[in-house]
Amino acid sequence: MNALLLFTIQTANLLIIPLLLVGLIRKIKALMQNRVGAPILQPFYDLAKLLRKSQTISKTASWVFISAPIIGLAIAIIASVLVPWSSVLLSPGWASWTNFLLILYLLALGKFMTLLSAIDTGSAFGGLGASREATISMLVEPILLLGLGALALGARSTDLLTIYAGPINPFIAVLVGLALIIAALAELSRMPIDDPTTHLELTMVHEAMILEYSGHSLAIIEYAVALRTCIFLGLAAQTLLHIWPVYHGLTVFSRYLISIGALSVIGIALAITEGVLVKLKWRSVPNFLAYAAVISLLAALVAAAQV
Amino acid sequence: MSVSEILGGSVVWCGIALFLWLAVFGMGIYRRQYSSPILSLLLILGCICILVAAFAGRNETIFFPSPWFLGGVGINFVVDPLSRWFLAIIGLIGIPVAMFSPGYLYHLRHRISINLVWAGLALLMISMVGVVLSANALVFLVTWEVMALSSFFLVISDHEQRDIRRAAFVYLGATRTGTAFLMAGFLWAHHLTGSWIFAEWGLSGTEALGPALLIFIGLATKAGSWPFHLWLPIAHPAAPAPVSALMSGVMIKTAIYAMVRLFIVGNHIDTPAIGPIMLILGAISAFWGVIFALLQHDLKRLLAYHSVENIGIILMGLGVSLIGTSYHSPIIAQIGLAAALFHTLNHALFKSLLFLGTGAIDARTHLRNVEQLGGLIHRMPWTATAFIVGSASICALPPLNGFASEWLLYQGFFGMAMYGPSGGLRFGALFLMGWLALIGALAIACFVKVVGIVFLGVPRSQQAENASEAGPAMVGAQAILALLCAVLGVATTTVLIPLGNITALIGNGSSLNGIWTLPLPLLAIVLILTTGAIAIWMKLLSKAHPSRIFITWECGFGDLGPRTQYTAASFAQPISRIFGAIYGYATQITVGGKNRRLFPQTVDAGTTHEAYLETKIYTPFLRSIQRVSGVFLMKLQAGSVHQYLFYMALVLGLLIWIGVH
Numbered sequence: 010m011n012a013l014l015l016f017t018i019q020t021a022n023l024l025i026i027p028l029l030l031v032g033l034i035r036k037i038k039a040l041m042q043n044r045v046g047a048p049i050l051q052p053f054y055d056l057a058k059l060l061r062k063s064q065t066i067s068k069t070a071s072w073v074f075i076s077a078p079i080i081g082l083a084i085a086i087i088a089s090v091l092v093p094w095s096s097v098l099l100s101p102g103w104a105s106w107t108n109f110l111l112i113l114y115l116l117a118l119g120k121f122m123t124l125l126s127a128i129d130t131g132s133a134f135g136g137l138g139a140s141r142e143a144t145i146s147m148l149v150e151p152i153l154l155l156g157l158g159a160l161a162l163g164a165r166s167t168d169l170l171t172i173y174a175g176p177i178n179p180f181i182a183v184l185v186g187l188a189l190i191i192a193a194l195a196e197l198s199r200m201p202i203d204d205p206t207t208h209l210e211l212t213m214v215h216e217a218m219i220l221e222y223s224g225h226s227l228a229i230i231e232y233a234v235a236l237r238t239c240i241f242l243g244l245a246a247q248t249l250l251h252i253w254p255v256y257h258g259l260t261v262f263s264r265y266l267i268s269i270g271a272l273s274v275i276g277i278a279l280a281i282t283e284g285v286l287v288k289l290k291w292r293s294v295p296n297f298l299a300y301a302a303v304i305s306l307l308a309a310l311v312a313a314a315q316v
Numbered sequence: 317m318s319v320s321e322i323l324g325g326s327v328v329w330c331g332i333a334l335f336l337w338l339a340v341f342g343m344g345i346y347r348r349q350y351s352s353p354i355l356s357l358l359l360i361l362g363c364i365c366i367l368v369a370a371f372a373g374r375n376e377t378i379f380f381p382s383p384w385f386l387g388g389v390g391i392n393f394v395v396d397p398l399s400r401w402f403l404a405i406i407g408l409i410g411i412p413v414a415m416f417s418p419g420y421l422y423h424l425r426h427r428i429s430i431n432l433v434w435a436g437l438a439l440l441m442i443s444m445v446g447v448v449l450s451a452n453a454l455v456f457l458v459t460w461e462v463m464a465l466s467s468f469f470l471v472i473s474d475h476e477q478r479d480i481r482r483a484a485f486v487y488l489g490a491t492r493t494g495t496a497f498l499m500a501g502f503l504w505a506h507h508l509t510g511s512w513i514f515a516e517w518g519l520s521g522t523e524a525l526g527p528a529l530l531i532f533i534g535l536a537t538k539a540g541s542w543p544f545h546l547w548l549p550i551a552h553p554a555a556p557a558p559v560s561a562l563m564s565g566v567m568i569k570t571a572i573y574a575m576v577r578l579f580i581v582g583n584h585i586d587t588p589a590i591g592p593i594m595l596i597l598g599a600i601s602a603f604w605g606v607i608f609a610l611l612q613h614d615l616k617r618l619l620a621y622h623s624v625e626n627i628g629i630i631l632m633g634l635g636v637s638l639i640g641t642s643y644h645s646p647i648i649a650q651i652g653l654a655a656a657l658f659h660t661l662n663h664a665l666f667k668s669l670l671f672l673g674t675g676a677i678d679a680r681t682h683l684r685n686v687e688q689l690g691g692l693i694h695r696m697p698w699t700a701t702a703f704i705v706g707s708a709s710i711c712a713l714p715p716l717n718g719f720a721s722e723w724l725l726y727q728g729f730f731g732m733a734m735y736g737p738s739g740g741l742r743f744g745a746l747f748l749m750g751w752l753a754l755i756g757a758l759a760i761a762c763f764v765k766v767v768g769i770v771f772l773g774v775p776r777s778q779q780a781e782n783a784s785e786a787g788p789a790m791v792g793a794q795a796i797l798a799l800l801c802a803v804l805g806v807a808t809t810t811v812l813i814p815l816g817n818i819t820a821l822i823g824n825g826s827s828l829n830g831i832w833t834l835p836l837p838l839l840a841i842v843l844i845l846t847t848g849a850i851a852i853w854m855k856l857l858s859k860a861h862p863s864r865i866f867i868t869w870e871c872g873f874g875d876l877g878p879r880t881q882y883t884a885a886s887f888a889q890p891i892s893r894i895f896g897a898i899y900g901y902a903t904q905i906t907v908g909g910k911n912r913r914l915f916p917q918t919v920d921a922g923t924t925h926e927a928y929l930e931t932k933i934y935t936p937f938l939r940s941i942q943r944v945s946g947v948f949l950m951k952l953q954a955g956s957v958h959q960y961l962f963y964m965a966l967v968l969g970l971l972i973w974i975g976v977h
Binding site: 060061062063064065066067068069071072073075076079080082083084086087105106108110111113114115117118120121124125127128129130131132133134135136137139140141143144146147148149150151152153154155158159161162165167168220221224225226229291295305306309310312313314316 | 690691693694700704708711712713714719723726727730733734739742743745746747749750751752753754756757758760761763764765767768769772773774833834835839842843846847850851854857858861862863864865866867868869878880881882883886887888889890891894
């Protein structure tokens with residue numbers, strides 16, 4: 010019974026929360042800009058619309074173009090089942106599946122395919138987007154790994170389930186949480202690294218990569234992006250929640266509710282920042298991410314000193 | 317009766333392989349009318365014998381009795397789990413290389429002597445087997461030199477081109493220098509211990525440091541570790557593709573074998589200082605290789621730089637192992653060694669796959685410059701697919717084999733971070749985890765560049781436009797390697813059994829199986845099922861709403877041409893600029909024409925970089941040697957017979973004088 014309930018919640022997690030979060034961020038952003046904005050449920054409508062449309066595929070495209078979104082979505086689904094972004098719903102027997110190195114590299118596989126698909130159509134914008142995305146992920150990957158490595162060192166395990174099941178040193182949690190949020194901004198192509206709403210191709214990063222997609226392929230790309238938003242922001246939320254020493258001792262359901270709340274808080278904060286900040290010049294992106302790198306190095310230093 | 321008893325000793329099978337390969341060598345040297353498939357088949361049969369020796373044969377030691385002596389020392393060979401691991405690598409890579417060669421060499425038939433290439437390949441394989449089996453320093457040196465010379469002849473096989481001759485001489489110079497260091501180290505070790513047999517050395521403490529450093533430099537030169545890597549990116553583009561595959565995939569790994577043999581397994585030379593040196597050089601190598609690879613436009617040069625990267629990763633594993641040993645942590649020592657050896661195998665597989673893919677492209681388009689290729693996925697679909705699999709494995713993406721070994725290395729670092737005795741070491745280990753992630757992400761960028769520019773998009777030249785799929789044997793060779801990459805990624809627990817036999821040599825009992833916790837086979841199944849389900853769903857949606865195949869984003873200008881695409885140089889530009897200080901990266905734009913401000917007629921954009929290590933250190937050093945030899949030695953060697961007769965008389969006199977006294 011308990012397992013069935015957890016499964017239902019997990020599925021709901023996957024289907025509803027990511028898109029709701031995206032809708033929420035858009036709504037808050039619109040309010041920040043003095044607009045009424047689309048309803049919070051708009052991402053659902055968009056998805057339903059896109060799924061009913063046919064797609065146009067470039068003449069130069071190959072199987073890479075068709076399969077990249079499919080592989081990307083499969084990986085996003087698997088990762089969002091495994092990553093404890095909405096508290097620990099998996100039973101501890103699954104710990105070895107949630108190895109953070111495995112999950113980061115699995116997500117990298119999805120990124121590898123996305124980058125290739127961007128070049129596949131032979132358009133200049135795709136190449137531009139892929140080149141920039143590769144640069145950003147080159148900067149983000151060490152930050153994520155060092156930050157999560159610092160947490161793992163505290164828990165003496167590289168499995169995320171084990172890491173988030175126990176207490177985390179609050180100082181490390183603050184540092185890693187911050188680093189994860191900044192890394193998530195870059196990884197999810199949000200402001201100030203990349204503007205998800207831009208209409209100028211030359212300033213796009215992620216949008217430039219998926220420019221040639223339409224119809225149901227675009228639908229699953231958008232859904233995968235929503236899932237990844239939850240994964241990365243959820244990881245940051247989990248880490249930050251562990252500053253509160255009581256958190257890891259609560260029951261699964263209260264933790265679940267609290268972490269959904271935390272996820273929306275981070276989403277709202279993200280929307281507010283996006284409303285206030287301007288997009289960084291492309292050349293200043295490495296400097297911005299260097300802050301996160303320093304923060305996660307600091308976390309690693311503290312963790313190494315504490316063992 | 318077990319399998320190994322039925323199939324007999326490993327040395328017997330190696331002997332059969334030796335005869336087969338000697339036959340190929342002889343046929344290659346003497347007769348000109350043998351067709352390549354026969355030679356290829358003989359080479360493959362030899363490789364199969366080697367595989368039997370590796371998998372089914374027994375561990376044994378063989379002493380050849382007198383009168384077979386070499387400088388007063390018996391010729392002896394030893395087969396143990398470590399040498400069987402490398403025998404397996406030689407056999408596994410040898411088969412696809414031999415399969416691939418006939419088709420590839422055909423397109424070079426007007427420029428090179430194909431029979432001599434076969435003779436060289438056979439000799440190279442014989443000598444590599446000799447290196448990994450030799451039990452004493454003299455046999456090792458002899459086979460090592462045969463290996464260096466046979467690979468030199470293979471590199472120079474297209475000797476009518478000037479830059480290939482130059483590349484081969486750079487390689488010869490580098491490998492000779494390496495051997496000189498190695499020889500000096502062996503002599504020193506012999507002087508200290510009085511024995512040529514590795515197993516009798518048992519050097520330790522401060523007296524081991526000197527020979528250890530010399531031997532390490534010699535081996536690192538062959539392996540291509542920073543800062544001794546300069547020959548790799550020069551020699552690999554010059555060699556025919558199957559030779560590059562064999563050299564990069566297997567030959568440079570024999571140096572790794574020797575490092576493991578001498579420094580780690582059996583404590584023949586036991587000095588703690590080598591561990592940190594390996595770790596640091598490995599960390600630099602890995603980074604250096606990948607950032608330089610990103611700048612390259614010649615496919616084979618790019619892959620050669622990736623060999624520098626992967627040798628760095630392997631060295632980091634060896635370093636972790638040695639550091640673990642020196643801090644009395646056998647588990648970390650075992651994980652590090654297992655990671656290094658596993659990555660050695662994996663790198664052999666995916667790097668030879670990538671070199672063979674490059675060879676297939678070269679054979680079909682006669683091009684190696686990525687900027688002139690493009691759109692090959694439509695023209696060479698199988699090669700493209702195999703190349704993408706190889707690229708994903710070299711980027712350590714799960715569920716392929718590169719990930720499995722890099723994950724082990726991460727576990728080694730993590731173990732060091734948990735159990736390291738000092739805070740500095742623990743932080744260093746965590747830092748190296750981030751460092752490895754950086755290298756992995758750079759490798760992804762680099763291979764997205766390669767695959768994207770070479771295989772995807774629109775062809776950038778007429779040759780690429782007219783390309784067609786390589787022959788079945790060439791595709792088959794790549795398919796074998798691609799399949800092995802996938803299988804080894806999932807079946808890691810099987811690979812850990814022979815690895816456990818090796819790591820058991822340095823710690824009591826095998827602890828590897830407890831380390832490997834990843835459910836990769838299940839994950840691969842889940843991934844395939846999920847992907848399949850989504851693919852079917854997409855298929856159904858496409859059926860309901862048919863897709864349209866059309867020009868996208870033409871903006872009214874007509875079809876997209878090759879010039880609208882991104883170039884490799886542009887793709888690498890953002891990352892290259894970030895690390896620009898390391899290699900003086902600069903971009904130039906030249907605008908020409910009468911009124912060039914308003915109506916430019918020509919616009920040229922390009923990038924330049926400079927390898928400071930080569931231009932600021934090696935070149936001045938070699939120049940000064942040349943200058944010294946030009947001033948002094950040239951006068952001694954003036955080409956005058958009288959002068960030489962005088963030297964001979966002088967030496968004769970000297971010898972007589974020494975003899976008398």
